[in-house]
Every structure is written in C-alpha cells, then in structure tokens.
Amino acid sequence: MEEGKLDRYIKPYSLRHSAITRWLQEGIDIASVARLSGNSSKVIMDNYWKAKTGFDIPEL
Numbered sequence: 739m740e741e742g743k744l745d746r747y748i749k750p751y752s753l754r755h756s757a758i759t760r761w762l763q764e765g766i767d768i769a770s771v772a773r774l775s776g777n778s779s780k781v782i783m784d785n786y787w788k789a790k791t792g793f794d795i796p797e798l
Contacts (some may be wrong), residue, residue: 758786 739747754775761771768787772779 755786759784762787 758771758775758777761774762768762782768773768779768782771777771786772782775782
C-alpha cells in the first residue's frame with residue numbers, strides 16, 4: 739500500500755487460499771503443502787485441490 743502497488747489493503751490471511759492453490763498448481767505435493775500451510779492433507783484435498791478447467795483437449 740505504501741509503495742502504491744495495491745489499490746486497497748489486503749490482510750495477509752486473505753492470500754492464504756491463493757498461496758495454497760498456487761503451490762498445488764506448481765506441482766508441490768499435497769503432503770508438503772499441508773505441512774507448509776498447517777492443514778491436514780484431507781483439508782487440502784477437500785478445499786483446495788480442484789480439477790483443472792479451461793484447457794483444450796487436442797484431437798487424436
């Protein structure tokens with residue numbers, strides 16, 4: 739905020755979901771993401787690990 743890079747204040751906790759989702763998309767394994775975030779693997783699977791959408795399947 740002070741540097742003018744954000745248009746509004748965002749609480750650090752608000753970025754938690756984004757961080758967890760990004761770690762998973764980057765290929766970090768679920769057990770490691772669970773440990774980094776302080777969640778169980780079940781919580782990660784139930785709340786963050788979703789099927790990818792928006793991609794094209796090539797014709798065979």
